[in-house]
Amino acid sequence: MTDRPLTTAAGRRTALSLARVHDGREIMALALPNILTMLSQTLMWTVDTALLGRVDSASLAAAGLGGVITWCGYSLFNNLSRISGTFVAQAHGAGDDDLVGHYAWQGLYIALVTGLLLTVAGWYSYVALPWTRNPAEVQDLTYTYIRWRSVSAVATQVSFAVTGFFAGRRDVRVPMWCGLAGNVVNVVLDVWLIFGWEGFGLGGATWLAVPPMGIKGASIATSIGTAVNALALVGFALAPHLRARYRIHLPRRPDRRALARLVRVGSPAAGENFVDMGGFVMFSVFIGTAGAVQLAASQITIQLLSFSFMPLWGLTMAAGVLVGNALGAGSPARAAHYGRQVYKLGTYYSLGLGVAMVALREHVFGVFSDDPTVLALGPALVLAAAVFQYFDGVRMLSSGILQGAGDTRYAMIVTVILMWGMFIPLTWFLVVSRQGDVVVAWLGASVCYLLQGLFLWRRFASGRWQHARIFG
Structure with missing residues (x-):
């Protein structure tokens, strides 16, 4: 099978061979900083999970449920805030510097509004938590986590928008260093705030003493780390050479047409992300009905999977x-070429990680918990995760390529149909109706994500995404 497109015309089917990766250096030059950023984020969450696992299973379960609910809410707007990166990428590919700065500002306006909405929603989330039917203790701890995480909602959305400005121009090192700085702050504060510290004496006074905060301390640490990341990104965006080239320091007025384009392209992507995360909220809710131990084990599985989806997200x-730059430069065949090479790299990574999971299945859960009932579920869940992460990788890469082209509606439709038509009903049937355990639930999830990945891969292979027009 050849690795070249069957035809160079846009919209025609393309072939894929795993034999060799072309332009790997160019791709990895962009991907590696993103991967390092995502891995540092994964490490931060791993530290959160491991430390809370030493507090108690209820805190671990609440952090898992609270994290999923928080990101479900964020997911409604995350892709709307970051979609400006697609416009920046295509404008950069076309060599239009003024348009780059213009859409960076329009994305920032959307980020500020959506961040404020998420903050309000987080503080009133206690209204919806009884609906999860989790134990009262888990609900109370979950609300504490969500409330303090929502404090940084504006910073989260702003970081997505400003990262789009940098990444769309192939400047991925700045977001990497800013993300690393925020994550280091988070980890240091985690240890300090979760377990507390007696402080130190100086001048007859005690300094930096804090009581143990548990899950509240973990969420506050995450919010502060997120704010550090956002402030650093904004500071770097105002560098003299960027002000001179893109006039990024001069506020652009809200542009109704530009905002409408961002919403038109970004809303399906946001909807896809929200439906996907909403499905996982329901997944966690159904598993939570089986008890805190099952939910804690599922949270550890999600944490383990972050070593797959975070690098693949990078x-x-x-x-x-790359796809956006190529399409902006008027080269759809080049865009398809980049897409194929990214699929290959993702496949190699997922297969390698799957082998590592299988080899270490007896030892992984011990990093996160010392509860014997949780550890007993570990080996089987690690095997289920090894299968799941491969299918999720195909889905994620396909969605990202289509989003770079601005072809976001198809992915949303597929996600809605499979998540709400199959994933959620199947999880309810397996866990609630049939009273299956968490392992059965994760195997069912693998089937759903396999189908989703296949449908999105077929969309890429068809070449129809090359006809998407985002500036029209």
């Missing part, structure tokens, strides 16, 4: 930029 971001 690769996905690189794919979106």
Whole structure:
């Protein structure tokens, strides 16, 4: 099978061979900083999970449920805030510096509004938590986590928008260093705030003493780390050479047409992300009905999977930029070429990680918990995760490539149909109706994500995404 497109015309089917990766250095030059950023984020969440696992299973379960609910809310707007990166990438590919700065500002306006909405929603989330039917203790701890995480909602959305400005121009090192700085702050504060510290004496006074805060301390640490990341990104965006080239320091007025384009392209992507995360909220809710131990084990599985989807998300971001730049430069065949190479790299990574999971299945859960009932579920869940992460990788890469082209509606439709028509009903049937355990639930999830990945891969292979027009 050849690795070249069957035809160079846009919209025709393309072939894929896993034999060799072309332009790997160019792709990895963009992907590696993103991957390092995502891995540092994964490490931060791993530290959160491991430390809370030493507090108690209820805190671990609440952090898992609270994290999923928080990101479900964020997911409604995340892609809307970051979609400006698609416009920046295509404008950069076309060599239009003024348009780059213009859409960076329009994305920032959307980020500020959506961030404020998420903050309000987080503080009133206690209204919806009884609906999860989790134990009262888990609900109370979950609300504490969500409330303090929502404090940084504006910073989260702003970081997505400003990262789009950098990444769309292939400048991925700045977001990497800013993300690393925020994550280091988070980890240091985690240890300090979760377990507390007696402080130190100086001048007859005690300094930096804090009581143990548990899950509240973990969420506050995450919010502060997020704010550090956002402030650093804004500071770097105002560098003299960027002000001179893109006039990024001069506020652009809200442009109704530009905002409408961002919403038109970004809303399906936001909807896809929200439906996907909403499905996982329901997944966690159904598992939570089986008890805190099952929910804690599922949270550890999600944490383990972050070592798959975080690096692949970094690769996905690189794919979106490369595809967007190529389409902006009027080269759909080049865009398809980049897409194929990204698929290969993602496949190699997922297969390698799957082998590592299988080899270490007896030992992984011990990093996160010392509860014997949780540890007993570990080996089987690690095997289920090894299968799931491969299918999720295909889905993620496909979605990112399509988003880089601005072809976002198809992915949303597929996600809605499979998540709400199959994933959620199947999880309810397996866990609630049949009273199956968490392992059965994760195997069912693998089937759903396999189908989703296949449908999105077929969309890429068809070449129809090359006809998408985002500035029209």
